[in-house]
Amino acid sequence: MLYRAYQTSADLLSPSRLAAQYLGSSLWQQNSQRSAARRIAAAMEVYSRMRLTHTRPAYGIQSVTVDGEEVAVHEEVALVAPFGTLLHFRKNTSAVHPPVLLAAPLSGHFATLLRETVRTLLRDHDVYLTDWHNARDVPLWHGGFGLDDYTLQLIKFLEAVGPGVHMVAVCQPCVAALAATALMAEDDNPSTPRSLTLMAGPVDCRINPTAVNKLANERPIGWFERNLISRVPWPHAGMMRRVYPGFLQLTAFMSMNPERHKQQFQKLFEYLVEGEIEKAATIRDFYDEYLAVNDLPAEFYLETVERVFQTYDLPRGALTVGERKVNPAAIRRTALLTVEGERDDICAVGQTVAAQDLCTGVRPYLKTHHLQAGVGHYGVFSGSKWNAQIYPRVREAIHTAAEVH
Known part of the structure; x- marks a missing residue:
């Protein structure tokens, strides 16, 4: 209704x-x-x-500067799955750069929110991106898509990129990215990321809980399902699919600071x-x-709220993917960089760096943390400080890990 x-x-x-x-x-x-x-x-x-619109905007990345030279960029499809496409931003250059999978949030917005992140990474890397589909456009016969499915899809995307890949996860997918890396490391998968960068992600929401964290804990998961989940109406391709509508997510975001949007x-x-x-x-x-909104599969939204924000499965050592228990200690050869923003009111300081303590198998010289002063959540992956201060740390972590291997 x-x-x-x-x-x-x-x-x-x-x-x-x-x-x-x-x-x-x-x-x-x-x-x-x-x-x-x-x-x-x-x-x-x-x-x-x-x-509101419900169609993914264009990335519009036509060219990028590489070593002082402007080179063309071609957006190509590397792999298509029902709920997401692996995009490859191929550059017209003979330079060999480390391949990077940028794991985008599956949230009320499209992955184009990371357009600037992609553009910056392209300077020194061969960039792939998880371009998640609007759930209201996915026919019902494709089944559900939960947190486990997201994690397993990341593994498939990493395998499609191949050995030598590095992964950068922004915000929400940090938990799934860490889980995928742990499972792949345990299996000695040749496509296990050489480095894992976790940026402003809710690894352990028990630390410095924000208003977002507190809101997720004010009510039982049944309340979220009864009040926030709807079925996609006709005539959309995903008619009758249960989703968390993107317009609800956007409303929640805008209600946090309505005066600012009015002023804009x-x-x-x-x-x-x-x-x-x-x-x-x-x-x-x-x-x-x-204002371009993306509907989330109901399973993914509800499982994320419950397992990440309410029961804290990953930091408690209780996270599973299917029948398998996730063991971050299995990660040994993947370099780990965590990044946080000093003024982040969505994912507070301490929640992402918690991954450092979980990954006990990673040697200290392969672990790095960067706390960026003066930025909020979006400033971690976009804006002047991302480009001038955070990105150099990300680039260094990736290139150092590539050389070590």
Whole structure:
């Protein structure tokens, strides 16, 4: 009922938003210098953009600078699975760079949220990315997709990249990335990551619990299932699939700081009226990405809430994948880098570095931790400090591990 009500509302508002988009565009073309027309056009554009979309935006990475030279980048499909695609950002260069699998969160947003992370890694690495599909577009006959399935899919993606791969996990997938690495190490899998970088991930949420952690523990898992899980309505390909709708995830995110979003849309209106096109474009581009939502499979969402945020299976030594118990101590030859942001209010300081204590089989010289001052959650993998201060540490960890092997 919840998803159907949302869909009906979106369908009813769609004609007015399209009309506003058309009217605003016409006014810009015909009366770009008249203040009254500019205000109306700006208002029409802001209104037309205050909407959710459900299609993955383009990555738009056409080229990257490698050793001072601009080289073309081609986005290729390396492997397709029902719930995700392994993307390869192939560069037109003869330079040989370490292969890196970037594990993106399966959350209310698409993996394009890591666009800047990909672009930066491409300078010195051969980059692959987990491009998770919108669950509402996955037909019901493909079955469910839970936390175990995510972990096993990571293993398949790593095997597709092949021996010598390195893995970088951002936020939510840190638990699954650590579990996948442990299982592969225990099996002596030749595609076991040579290095594992965990960035702002909830390895042990018992440490410095944030508002997000506390919210997950305020109610039993049954409450989440009854109140937050809906079935995908007709006419989507995943009709009748149980999902945690992306619009609910986005609502939760925006409710944490509603005044900031209100101010940003106000600024967008003012910049458009004043002709500050570049400033307006910055806000417009951000919200085009931010308002593109991705539905999560219900199994994955509920299992993550319960096993990661409520029962803390990994740090308690109780995490299993299928019938197998995950043993982080089995990791011996994989270098480990953990990264945290000083001001992270989603994954607090101490929650990610906890992986260092779990991986007792990794020798001290293969372990590194970086605490970045002055950044919040998103600043760990995007923005100026990511590029100038965090990325050099990530690059060093990967290249050092590649040389050791």
